Amino acid sequence: MAVLEIIKMGDPKLGLKSTPVTDFKSEELQILIVNMIETMRIYQGVGLAAPQIGVSKQIVILEVAQNARYPHADNIELDVLINPKIIDYSVQNEFDWEGCLSLPGLRGQVQRSKRISYEAYDREGRRVNKTVHGFHARIIQHEVDHLNGILYPQKLSDFKKFGFEDSLPTFLETTNSANP
Numbered sequence: 001m002a003v004l005e006i007i008k009m010g011d012p013k014l015g016l017k018s019t020p021v022t023d024f025k026s027e028e029l030q031i032l033i034v035n036m037i038e039t040m041r042i043y044q045g046v047g048l049a050a051p052q053i054g055v056s057k058q059i060v061i062l063e064v065a066q067n068a069r070y071p072h073a074d075n076i077e078l079d080v081l082i083n084p085k086i087i088d089y090s091v092q093n094e095f096d097w098e099g100c101l102s103l104p105g106l107r108g109q110v111q112r113s114k115r116i117s118y119e120a121y122d123r124e125g126r127r128v129n130k131t132v133h134g135f136h137a138r139i140i141q142h143e144v145d146h147l148n149g150i151l152y153p154q155k156l157s158d159f160k161k162f163g164f165e166d167s168l169p170t171f172l173e174t175t176n177s178a179n180p
Contacts, residue, residue: 004039005051006101009151011054014102017052018058018147020083024125029059030131033080033123036061044069045101046076047139049146052102060120060143063139069099072093073135081128083121084144085121089113097134098152099165108162112138112156 009011013082021029040048040061046069050059064076091121092114097107118140122128132140142152156162 001038002035003042004035005047006039006043006052007054009100009103009153011102012021013054013056014051014146014151016056017149018049020058021121024082024121030123032057033059033061037063037078037080037107040101043101046070046073048101049099049143051146051149055128058147060140060147062139062143064139067109070135076136076139080123081118081120081140082123082125083144083179084118084140084147085164086116086141086144088117090115090133095139098138100142100152102151103153104161105164105166106153107165107168108152108156109158110112110152111157112141116140118144 005114023029035060036048036050036053037052044067046064046067047060047062050057060081062076063078064070064073067073080101092112093111095109098110099107114137115131115136117131119127119129153162
């Protein structure tokens with residue numbers, strides 16, 4: 001296993017649209033997935049998209065388990081999504097704080113759908129269809145944005161609710177409450 005370098009906002013690779021994975025059986029893909037999992041865990045992320053490590057492929061890793069960056073979030077089992085597509089969004093939206101490993105120390109309040117349905121492939125190439133809500137849906141929307149070359153600051157509607165974690169009193173109040 002290897003911890004990979006996470007590229008930061010400003011790197012042009014983060015603005016590219018990713019290409020679909022076609023060979024689910026390749027050893028290269030499986031090694032990349034293992035390394036992405038290790039990298040996400042080391043950096044205490046809840047999601048990681050391949051473009052964040054400079055790989056322009058449609059691969060997303062997510063997991064929430066005892067995460068210091070999101071202490072109030074419900075656990076989400078490790079999941080690998082390949083070629084994910086969101087096929088339905090709820091009409092109900094909500095604002096909540098987001099961070100990103102490619103924008104360390106920054107947070108912004110982003111509006112996202114409360115519930116989504118998606119289809120993807122797992123790491124063995126089996127089709128997966130699922131409906132998720134809340135923080136789980138937010139993570140997937142955030143990571144699919146990465147696959148399309150979009151960073152969460154591009155989704156902000158109020159730049160007064162964007163900044164460094166230690167300088168945002170509203171973020172600190174929300175983080176210390178019962179909500180993620």
